[in-house]
Amino acid sequence: xxxxxxxxxxxxxxxxxxxxxxxxxxxxxxxxxxxxxxxxxxxxxxxxxxxxxxxxxxxxxxxxxxxxxxxxxxxxxxxxxxxxxxxxxxxxxxxxxxxxxxxxxxxxxxxxxxxxxxxxxxxxxxxxxxxxxxxxxxxxxxxxxxxxxxxxxxxxxxxxxxxxxxxxxxxxxxxxxxxxxxxxxxxxxxxxxxxxxxxxxxxxxxxxxxxxxxxxxxxxxxxx
Amino acid sequence: xxxxxxxxxxxxxxxxxxxxxxxxxxxxxxxxxxxxxxxxxxxxxxxxxxxxxxxxxxxxxxxxxxxxxxxxxxxxxxxxxxxxxxxxxxxxxxxxxxxxxxxxxxxxxxxxxxxxxxxxxxxxxxxxxxxxxxxxxxxxxxxxxxxxxxxxxxxxxxxxxxxxxxxxxxxxxxxxxxxxxxxxxxxxxxxxxxxxxxxxxxxxxxxxxxxxxxxxxxxxxxxx
DNA sequence: GCCTGTAAGTGAGTTTGGTCACATAAAGAC
DNA sequence: GTCTTTATGTGACCAAACTCACTTACAGGC
Numbered sequence: 001x002x003x004x005x006x007x008x009x010x011x012x013x014x015x016x017x018x019x020x021x022x023x024x025x026x027x028x029x030x031x032x033x034x035x036x037x038x039x040x041x042x043x044x045x046x047x048x049x050x051x052x053x054x055x056x057x058x059x060x061x062x063x064x065x066x067x068x069x070x071x072x073x074x075x076x077x078x079x080x081x082x083x084x085x086x087x088x089x090x091x092x093x094x095x096x097x098x099x100x101x102x103x104x105x106x107x108x109x110x111x112x113x114x115x116x117x118x119x120x121x122x123x124x125x126x127x128x129x130x131x132x133x134x135x136x137x138x139x140x141x142x143x144x145x146x147x148x149x150x151x152x153x154x155x156x157x158x159x160x161x162x163x164x165x166x167x168x169x170x171x172x173x174x175x176x177x178x179x180x181x182x183x184x185x186x187x188x189x190x191x192x193x194x195x196x197x198x199x200x201x202x203x204x205x206x207x208x209x210x211x212x213x214x215x216x217x218x219x220x221x222x223x224x
Numbered sequence: 225x226x227x228x229x230x231x232x233x234x235x236x237x238x239x240x241x242x243x244x245x246x247x248x249x250x251x252x253x254x255x256x257x258x259x260x261x262x263x264x265x266x267x268x269x270x271x272x273x274x275x276x277x278x279x280x281x282x283x284x285x286x287x288x289x290x291x292x293x294x295x296x297x298x299x300x301x302x303x304x305x306x307x308x309x310x311x312x313x314x315x316x317x318x319x320x321x322x323x324x325x326x327x328x329x330x331x332x333x334x335x336x337x338x339x340x341x342x343x344x345x346x347x348x349x350x351x352x353x354x355x356x357x358x359x360x361x362x363x364x365x366x367x368x369x370x371x372x373x374x375x376x377x378x379x380x381x382x383x384x385x386x387x388x389x390x391x392x393x394x395x396x397x398x399x400x401x402x403x404x405x406x407x408x409x410x411x412x413x414x415x416x417x418x419x420x421x422x423x424x425x426x427x428x429x430x431x432x433x434x435x436x437x438x439x440x441x442x443x444x445x446x447x448x
Numbered sequence: 449g450c451c452t453g454t455a456a457g458t459g460a461g462t463t464t465g466g467t468c469a470c471a472t473a474a475a476g477a478c
Numbered sequence: 479g480t481c482t483t484t485a486t487g488t489g490a491c492c493a494a495a496c497t498c499a500c501t502t503a504c505a506g507g508c
Contacts (some may be wrong), residue, residue, distance in 0.1 A: 046351065048436075049436050050356065054351075054354060054355060068340060068343055070336070071333075071336065102329050102333065105325065105328070108333055108336060112295065112325070112335060114337070115339055115343065116295055116339070118228045119292055119342065120292055122347070127278070129354060130353060133465085138376065164484090164485065165487095174465080175467075176485095177465090177468095178464090178466070180488085181465095181487085215401060258472095335465095358495065388454090389455075389456065389457095398495080398496095399496050400456085401457085402453095402495055404458085
């Protein structure tokens with residue numbers, strides 16, 4: 001994956017830096033650029049009329065962002081991208097990317113591969129959220145965070161990103177209170193535990209069992 | 225869209241014919257081919273352990289199927305494809321497609337475009353199902369069927385595909401009974417009506433209003 | 449015509465999850 | 479230290495949606 005992305009850095013572009021909380025783009029904005037994350041972490045979210053927020057990804061080094069409108073007639077971002085931590089992204093303008101893709105077949109193929117993986121991620125998330133209720137959504141979110149940002153420690157997997165319950169609820173399309181109650185249960189059952197404000201997953205197999213995890217691998221089952 | 229797909233027919237492949245109810249592939253099968261639908265209609269579904277079925281698409285002339293595992297190391301179909309009506313598909317083996325994509329940049333770019341549209345469809349469906357409850361899921365399904373298979377008649381839009389309530393419920397990740405009750409309401413409110421076993425949508429704007437339709441256009445908001 | 453099988457419709461009861469309203473805890477500001 | 483703000487934890491209640499059980503309607507076979 002890393003090597004695929006390196007090839008895109010040969011395309012002329014600009015480096016942008018973002019402070020935490022700063023938006024790279026808003027949904028509805030006219031889309032001009034395609035981005036790679038160089039450093040930091042970027043939340044990808046979508047707003048609902050009701051004020052609810054649906055969080056979709058937490059992009060990190062190597063993630064591509066804003067690729068959806070690439071070949072649209074009237075390109076518009078359909079998500080928000082907001083920095084979670086100080087971040088650097090590499091921005092390539094669509095027309096520039098278009099001309100490179102036309103010239104270099106391997107580039108287009110690599111992009112196909114990347115987008116294919118995106119599709120599969122999206123589908124597997126869809127499955128978890130639709131078929132296994134809120135518990136499924138929350139467990140799936142935890143597993144994905146563990147795969148993306150988990151560090152093996154002696155008694156489990158520590159998710160190295162600080163996340164509030166509200167943020168996690170947004171990833172699971174759930175009310176904060178519902179997530180909270182499910183977390184209380186998981187703590188009682190010794191499946192998770194809080195450590196220095198981070199989540200420690202002590203029994204990830206429990207989570208996987210409950211949502212009939214298809215063991216699709218870390219490349220697909222992540223939050224990036 | 226049509227012209228894009230014509231280019232793929234220059235790639236050597238085989239024509240397969242399917243009878244109604246016949247499977248093109250099952251989820252979990254080793255994936256060898258990429259398909260275009262030439263004629264007929266193909267259901268794309270996914271099974272859940274519980275016996276529930278989630279229906280995702282109803283592919284028709286011009287739709288591509290089975291593209292997800294294209295660049296996987298161990299390619300496996302993650303959905304089922306089953307003919308709804310007598311159908312013909314054009315099957316291209318992955319290695320053949322790979323070599324053509326390497327040689328012809330415009331082919332890879334067209335595939336990028338097609339898959340980009342797929343992604344956007346998937347996202348918009350996700351949004352409807354996640355953010356607007358079961359009503360949102362059902363209304364979204366109706367709108368998509370209307371966009372794909374609707375015929376304008378003097379008093380509304382007739383969905384020209386015969387669908388049972390159970391099938392529609394599968395598209396909406398809903399229990400049949402729930403869909404049934406929502407349909408009863410819609411009939412009472414004169415939003416829909418049954419005509420010769422087909423659904424006639426009399427007030428599609430009502431449906432769109434309820435789910436905060438973003439009017440993303442027929443290219444995205446469909447069921448193909 | 450009848451019989452059979454499948455689909456549709458509907459009530460009752462239960463579960464799940466969301467909302468509201470607080471109480472408590474933790475983290476900063478000063 | 480106090481005060482303020484933000485996050486967490488929970489109970490009570492309500493609404494949405496699922497399940498179960500059954501009735502009704504319709505189509506096809508014969």
